[in-house]
Amino acid sequence: MKLIYVAGKGGVGKSVTSAATAIWTASQGKDTLAFSMDPAHSLSDIFDVDIGSQPRAISDHLYAFEPDIAEEARGFFRRYKNIFTALFGLFEVEVKPEDFGNMPGVSELIFMDKLNDIFVEKKYEYVVIDSAPTAMVLPLLQLPSITTGFVTRMLGMRNKWIGVLNLLESGFGDSILKEIRTMRVKAETMRNALIDPETASITVVTIPEKAAVEESRRLIETVESHGVHVSSIVINHVIRECDCQFCQRKMASQTSYIQELQNNYADKRIAILPDYGAEVKGDGLMQVAQDLYEKGQISI
Numbered sequence: 001m002k003l004i005y006v007a008g009k010g011g012v013g014k015s016v017t018s019a020a021t022a023i024w025t026a027s028q029g030k031d032t033l034a035f036s037m038d039p040a041h042s043l044s045d046i047f048d049v050d051i052g053s054q055p056r057a058i059s060d061h062l063y064a065f066e067p068d069i070a071e072e073a074r075g076f077f078r079r080y081k082n083i084f085t086a087l088f089g090l091f092e093v094e095v096k097p098e099d100f101g102n103m104p105g106v107s108e109l110i111f112m113d114k115l116n117d118i119f120v121e122k123k124y125e126y127v128v129i130d131s132a133p134t135a136m137v138l139p140l141l142q143l144p145s146i147t148t149g150f151v152t153r154m155l156g157m158r159n160k161w162i163g164v165l166n167l168l169e170s171g172f173g174d175s176i177l178k179e180i181r182t183m184r185v186k187a188e189t190m191r192n193a194l195i196d197p198e199t200a201s202i203t204v205v206t207i208p209e210k211a212a213v214e215e216s217r218r219l220i221e222t223v224e225s226h227g228v229h230v231s232s233i234v235i236n237h238v239i240r241e242c243d244c245q246f247c248q249r250k251m252a253s254q255t256s257y258i259q260e261l262q263n264n265y266a267d268k269r270i271a272i273l274p275d276y277g278a279e280v281k282g283d284g285l286m287q288v289a290q291d292l293y294e295k296g297q298i299s300i
Contacts, residue, residue: 018130026062271297
C-alpha cells in the first residue's frame with residue numbers, strides 16, 4: 001500500500017488535488033481510497049456525490065471515505081474508555097462520548113486511529129489523504145513520542161498506582177496500560193509509514209501568494225525536521241496569459257512567487273496548475289489529473 005498525503009493551507013485546492021490524484025491512480029487500474037482527514041469534509045462536493053460515513057465506490061477502482069467525526073468519536077471513546085475515564089475522573093470532569101470529538105486535539109487522535117485501521121487492513125493499493133488545513137501530518141509524526149512518554153511515566157508509577165487503580169475496579173489499572181500500549185503501537189505504525197519514502201509521499205499544495213507561500217515553507221521545514229521528505233509541490237490557481245492590465249499585474253506577482261518556490265525547492269517536483277476559471281468538481285477532475293500526471297509534472 002502507498003500513502004499519498006496532500007497538505008497545505010486552507011483554500012489552496014488540497015481537496016481538488018487529492019481527488020484528482022485518486023482519480024488518476026484509479027484510472028491506472030489501482031484500487032484507490034480518497035480518505036478525508038478534514039473534519040469539514042469537501043470530497044462529497046468535489047466528487048459531486050454523497051459519500052457518507054463508510055467507504056463508497058465512486059467508479060472503477062475508486063473509493064472515497066469521509067469519516068463521521070461524531071460517530072468515530074463514540075467508537076474511539078469506547079475503544080480507549082479506561083484511559084479517558086481515569087483522565088477525566090482525575091479532574092472530576094464528565095465527558096459524554098457524543099461530545100468527545102469536539103475537544104481540542106481529539107480529532108487528530110481519531111483520524112490517526114482510523115487511518116491505522118485502513119493501513120493495516122491493506123485493502124487498497126493507494127490511499128490519498130486529504131488533510132485538514134492544520135496539517136494533521138504533524139500530530140501524526142509527534143504522537144508516538146507523546147504516547148511513549150506517557151507510557152514510560154505510567155510504567156514508572158506502576159508499582160505505586162496501578163495496584164490502587166485495580167482496587168477501585170478489578171483490572172482497571174492494567175486495562176489502562178493495555179489501551180495506552182495499543183495507542184502507542186498505532187501511532188508508531190503510522191509514523192514509521194510516513195517516514196518511509198517507499199510507503200508514503202507528501203505533496204504540499206499552495207498558491208502563488210505571500211501568505212500561502214510562507215505557510216508552505218513553514219510546513220515543509222517542520223515536516224522535514226521530523227524526517228519526512230516532501231516530494232512535490234503543486235502551485236495552484238496560476239493566471240493564464242491575458243492582455244488586460246489586471247491580469248498582467250497579477251501574473252507579475254505570481255511569477256515572482258513561482259520563481260521563489262522553484263529556486264528554494266529545486267530538489268522537489270513542482271507542478272503548476274492554471275486557474276480553470278470555475279469550480280473544479282465531478283468530471284472536471286480528470287483534466288486536473290491529466291495536467292498533473294499525464295503531462296509528467298509530478299509522479300505517483
